[in-house]
Amino acid sequence: MWNTLVRTVALLAPKDRRRGAHLLVLVVLMAMSETFGIAMLLPFFMVLSRPQMIEIQPAISAIYHGLGFTDHHSFLLVFGLVAFAVVVLAAVIRIATTFMMNLFAQKSGHRMAERLLETYLRQPYVFFLQRHSSELTKKITADSQMLVSYVVQPGMYVIAYTLVVITMTGVMLALDPFVALSVGGVIGGMYVLIFRASKRMLARIGQELDVANNQRFSSIEVAIGGIKDIKLMGREDVYLDQFRPASLRAARHQAISAALAESPRYLIEAVAIGGALTLALLLLATGRGTALVLPGLSVYALAGYKLIPSAQRVFSGLSNLQVGDSVLNAIRDDFAQTVPPQPRSTTLVEAMQPAREIVLRDVGFSYPNMRKTAIEGITLSIGVGTSVGLIGGTGAGKTTLVDIILGLLRPSEGAIIVDGVPIDESNLQSWQQALGYVPQSIFLADTTVAENIALGVRKDSIDMAKVEECARMAQIHDFVLSDMSDAYETRVGERGVRLSGGQRQRIGIARALYRDPSVLVLDEATSALDTLTEKAVMESVQALSHQKTIIMIAHRLTTVRPCDTIFMLDKGRLVEQGSYDELLATSRKFKAMV
Ligand SMILES: Nc1ncnc2c1ncn2[C@@H]1O[C@H](COP(=O)(O)OP(=O)(O)OP(=O)(O)O)[C@@H](O)[C@H]1O
Ligand SMILES: [Mg+2]
Known part of the structure; x- marks a missing residue:
């Protein structure tokens, strides 16, 4: 458990660690004030039952005479009032501490979620090819909340109430060592035994809860993400059946762990009442007489009133920590496996302006966990201001090559060289600024057409004239004006569900043009357009060439016909290059495709 707390502290943001330390001071204050308030009640009851105590007990006697009391009644009255005031003060401190602890726990959960999202967003693109989006969503939402309720909050309760238990035990030891030791021994011993017995089970519950949560999230994602196919095939039940047991298991595990954490209390309360009876009889048997028994019993009552509930909180806190351990580990592993987020420079990076050529030298790439290389030994040169076409069968490596040019994937071998300068970490951002x-x-995104064209630009900074100009080039302007209810202000629906495939593609083209890139990369960007519309789009894009470098992937050869150079890929290798007419004259492979 100590281990879990240390790992939790290590996981917290530095700011949270500082806040936690401040909070600890308040927690110590709370433990002390609670103990002190109760400690005042005991002498009160002692004096009440045996007024001679005033004379016998040196401390009480000193206060009695020092403050000039003359009769026992008024002394008891003032004593009682002071004790009450201290108890009230303790309650106020406790309310404040509880509030602060909860605030701290929830805020650290919020910051954990924020840090996770930031860490994920700043990972290289390959990271997202290997991870499920539902798993990431779960970590950011469910797990960071689990961390709050199963680790941070219980962790703080454990610290706070261990202190209360220790100080209370101290006071009880001072008042009546015999009662204190027997009560402490029995209660402590029972809690230790129960905790040992349930420890493994709690840890297993934690692990299974994590698995069940993963299953829940992934079945929701698949079901809602693939709703069209699922509806058509009538497979809703399959996903309900996947979701139901996982969700039920999660619910059951949470219930069991809560019950395991709470129920020892009833057992211990029962034992405590039995103990009170036994103790009363025992004390009487030792021949102390009723008046002497009462103080001993009040120490016992104190234990029942404060010590047991506090010990219970420590116990349930420890139980929760045991469950939360796997979530803590999962989040910790994620931070360990990811690259720490390097904040992008806040100043706008100037876009690179390629002047002569973009060269790929001996570029190779293989996806993680794949044995075959996706592309291999590709060397080619693209003149600035020219347009090139990338062709080849499906799975030939066209998208992979383009992702490398875009700097989304880092080549495993070789390099991209722009005007003699290799692209690396230092100039990647500047290179990407040049790309559309x-x-x-x-x-x-489910926002307006204008916001989708100017994606990522704040609404009030969108240049509407430019949006229209790009939409015109992409052949979507007329449609937006004539068919959409609010023209550029019309919302497109989640993932653009209210648009046709071709309309979506043209908005995508307008979006790429809005950045006014010097290099425009199109991956099957016109595949959903009819030949006439495609021709119109390509004419306006071609009209840009000689100002812009254009790299386009296409299956239809007519699309790449006007390109200056056509590169043909096959099984990840560059097999042919030349203009359309040259290839038609020289290449058998190319001719076969026509
Ligand atoms: N994320 C990935 N993880 C592992 N392998 C991948 C991944 N993406 C693509 N591949 C593999 O890399 C190879 C090249 O894929 P790529 O997407 O580049 O082909 P493509 O030429 O664009 O095909 P298409 O014309 O069908 O779009 C394929 O064999 C594919 O299975
Ligand atoms: Mg592709």
Whole structure:
């Protein structure tokens, strides 16, 4: 458990660690004030039951005479009032501490979620090819909340109430060592035994809870993400059946762990009441007489009132920590396995301006966990201001090559060299600023057409004239004006569900143009357009060439026909290059494709 706390502290952001330390001071104050408030009640009851105590007990006697009391009644009255005031003060401190502890726990959960999202977002693109988005969503939402309720909050309760237990035991030892030791021994011993017995089970519950949560999130993602296919095939039940047991298991595990953490209390309360009876009889048997028994019993009552609930909180805190251990580890591993987020420079990076040529020298790449290389030994040169076409069968490596040019994937071998300068970490951002990209499948956000074209630009900084100009080039302007209810202010629906495939593609093209890139990369960007619209789009894009460098992937050879150079890939290798007419005259492979 100590281990878990140390790992939790290590995981917290430095700011949270500092806040936690401040909070600890308040926690110590709380433990002390609670103990002190109760400690005042005991002498009160002692005096009440045996007024001679005033004379016998040196401390009480000193206060009695020092403050000039003359009768026992008024002394007891004032004594009682002071004790009450201290108890009230202790309660106020406790309310404040509880509030602060909760605030701290929730805020550290919030910061954990924020740090996780930031860490993920700053990972290289390959990271996302290996991880499930539902797993990341789960970590950011469910796990950071689990961390709050199963690690941070219980951790603080354990620290706070261990202190209360220690100080209370101290006071009890001072008042009546015999009662204190027997009570402490029995209660402590029972809690230790129960904890030992349930420890493994709690840890297993923690692990299974994590697995169940993963399953829940992934079945939701698949079901809702693939709703069209699922509806058509009538497979809703399959996903419900996947979700139900996982969700049920998570619920059951949470219930069991909560019950395991709470139930010893009832057992111990029962034992405590039995103990009170036994103790009363025992004390009487030692011949102390009723008046002497009462103080001993009040120490016992104190234990029942404060020590047992505090010990219970320590116990349930420890139980929760045991469950939370696997979430803690999962999050810790994620931080350990990811590159710490390097904040991108906040100043705008100037876009690179390629002047002569973009060269790929001996570029190779293999995806993680794949034995085959996706592309291999590719050397080619793209003149600035020219347009090139990338062709080849499906799976030939076209998208991979383009992702490398875009700097999303780092080549395993070779390099991209722009005007003699290799692209590396230092100039990657500047290179990417020069690029416009239309991917094979366009992502649309559920915002307006204008915001989608100017993706990532704050709404009030969108240049509407430019949005329209780009939409015109992409042949979507007329459609937006005539068919969309609010023109550029129309919302497109989640992932653009309210648009056709071709409309989405043209918005994607307009988006790439909005950045006014010097290099435009199109991956099957016109595949969903009819030949006439494609021709119009390509004419306006070609009209840009000789100002811009254009790299386009296409399956239809007519699309790449006007390109200055066509590169043909096959099984990850560059097999042919030349203009359309040259290839038609010289290449058998090319001719076969026509
Ligand atoms: N994320 C990935 N992880 C592992 N392998 C991948 C990944 N993406 C692609 N591949 C593999 O790399 C090879 C090249 O894929 P790529 O997507 O570059 O082909 P492509 O030429 O663009 O095909 P298409 O015309 O179908 O889009 C394929 O064999 C594919 O299986
Ligand atoms: Mg592709």
